Amino acid sequence: MNKKSSKVLLTSIMLILTLSMMALLTGCGGPSNLEEYINDNPSEQETLDNTANTMSKSGMDATVEVKENTITFSCKLDQTVEKSNLDATKSAMKQYMETMKPTVQPTIKKLEEDTKIDGISMKFIIVDKEGTELCNSEFKSE
DSSP states (O other), X not given: OOHHHHHHHHHHHHHHHHHHHHHXXXXXXXXXXXXXXXXXXXXXXXXHHHHHHHHXXXXXXXXXXXXXXXXXXXXXXXXXXXXXXXXXXXXXXXXXXXXXXHHHHHHHHHHHHHHTOOOOEEEEEEEOTTOOEEEXXXXXXX
């Protein structure tokens, strides 16, 4: 084999190896969304579960679910809101959720930085004992 042929062969082999490594690294380049990240990191799921358990100790039944890039906290109060108080309660819940924005948004931003996943949101759904929705708020990092 002459020098020119060996250089072409070596260059071709290096190109194939480089392309193969790029394909491998792209395929293993981390989770494409938060749901995959949580599934791959059980300690993160445990943290979310602990948060839901803490919420459950304060007069509500709370669960957490991660679907694609959204963390949803579903909270069911242990009391029924009377129809006569429903509008006032919904308004109060909405105002309360607005006060949470300065805390929740930086948390989401940090989560996006730590996971290298953009577009994460947190959703809070609160219903009374009868299942009447009192609040449905979603936050993004902004």
